[in-house]
Amino acid sequence: AKVDEIRNRAQFIARSCKEVREVYGQSENGLYYLTTSTGVVYQTFCDMTTAGGGWTLVASVHEDNIYGKCTVGDRWTSQQGNNANWPQGEGNWANRKTFGTVEAATDDDFKNPGYYDIVAEDMSVWHVPNNTPVNHWKLAAIMRYHTDRRFLHLYGGNLYSLFHRYPVEYNVGAHLSDNGPSIPIVYDLGDKESTKMFYGPYSGAEIEGGFISFRAINYERAATAICSGVKPKGGNAETYCIGGGGFFPEGNPLQCGDFTAFAWNGYGTHVGWSASKQMLESAVLLFYR
Ligand code: G3P
Ligand code: CA
Ligand code: CA
Numbered sequence: 001a002k003v004d005e006i007r008n009r010a011q012f013i014a015r016s017c018k019e020v021r022e023v024y025g026q027s028e029n030g031l032y033y034l035t036t037s038t039g040v041v042y043q044t045f046c047d048m049t050t051a052g053g054g055w056t057l058v059a060s061v062h063e064d065n066i067y068g069k070c071t072v073g074d075r076w077t078s079q080q081g082n083n084a085n086w087p088q089g090e091g092n093w094a095n096r097k098t099f100g101t102v103e104a105a106t107d108d109d110f111k112n113p114g115y116y117d118i119v120a121e122d123m124s125v126w127h128v129p130n131n132t133p134v135n136h137w138k139l140a141a142i143m144r145y146h147t148d149r150r151f152l153h154l155y156g157g158n159l160y161s162l163f164h165r166y167p168v169e170y171n172v173g174a175h176l177s178d179n180g181p182s183i184p185i186v187y188d189l190g191d192k193e194s195t196k197m198f199y200g201p202y203s204g205a206e207i208e209g210g211f212i213s214f215r216a217i218n219y220e221r222a223a224t225a226i227c228s229g230v231k232p233k234g235g236n237a238e239t240y241c242i243g244g245g246g247f248f249p250e251g252n253p254l255q256c257g258d259f260t261a262f263a264w265n266g267y268g269t270h271v272g273w274s275a276s277k278q279m280l281e282s283a284v285l286l287f288y289r
Contacts, residue, residue, distance in 0.1 A: 009032050012032065014034055016054070016288070016289075017044075021048055026046075027048045029046065030135075031045055031134070036113045045105070047287060051124075051146055055288070058111070058115040058286055061109060061242050061284040062283040064108065068257065075111075076090070076258045077246065077260070081256075083247055088168065093243060105134075105285060106131060106282075106285070107130065116160035120158055121151075121157075122149070122150060123146065123152065123289075125185075125212065125229075126285040128140055128141045128282055142190075143189055144187070145186060147212065149183065155181070172221075172223060173221070174221065175216075175219055182211045182227075184210060185211060185212055187210075195229035198278065200274045202273045207230040207234075208230060210229070210230075211227075212229065214227075216241045218236060218238050219235035219236065220250045224238060225241070226242055238250070238264075243258060259280060263280065268281070
């Protein structure tokens with residue numbers, strides 16, 4: 001039966017999970033084949049049930065070792081150290097490089113061609129504990145939310161375009177005044193208060209729950225990529241925003257890495273600026289629709 005199912009799914013030709021749902025009437029969560037505009041075929045996970053379904057998993061941000069400061073595995077910041085001469089770091093927020101596999105999206109970083117190929121309107125984000133198998137992601141998630149204002153229209157239809165307009169690069173501007181957009185979210189699991197509880201108590205004092213924010217800059221002009229579930233109201237973005245460029249000046253190199261300074265006051269302590277262990281040990285899954 002599984003083989004029949006796979007054979008069936010291999011016949012669909014679609015650019016996104018939204019198209020798989022709309023054109024082929026598929027409504028089950030799981031892995032589907034997609035194709036890019038140039039004909040590259042890849043497989044990814046489709047969430048066909050949240051808020052009408054049709055969500056395509058395009059990336060995951062995973063912290064394999066918070067003690068490694070911009071070392072191997074920090075694909076969403078820098079794998080070549082913390083260095084002012086490497087201001088964009090890996091540059092993966094705004095390039096066509098792909099890595100990882102869908103089944104390992106909670107075990108390591110993941111980025112597929114949908115990240116730059118799909119022209120989308122909204123985003124959905126799941127925080128899923130590391131090493132969770134695909135079929136359990138939705139139930140195991142500690143937070144899930146989506147946007148519903150079609151904000152991606154304003155930024156080119158995907159993160160690839162958005163981050164071309166808001167480069168994730170050291171020294172491109174000042175905290176708050178040059179930050180990218182903050183978009184209100186609708187919670188599918190969690191709420192504004194539970195979101196704040198995942199970040200450190202000091203961080204909690206400078207964030208507002210109920211948003212997803214892009215290219216937040218910190219006090220030292222380091223750029224982060226995504227503040228999941230929150231909007232910054234201060235400049236310690238490195239304690240609640242993930243990803244970034246290749247240089248974080250404060251405490252060099254302690255704030256450089258995919259989960260930046262989430263363990264500034266100890267690993268998973270939830271003291272001072274440190275995020276909770278649950279947050280630290282969950283991958284951030286990014287979907288488009
Ligand atoms: O990023 C957090 C850092 O700026 C806090 O500094 O002196 O309270 O450890 P401090
Ligand atoms: Ca990583
Ligand atoms: Ca700081």
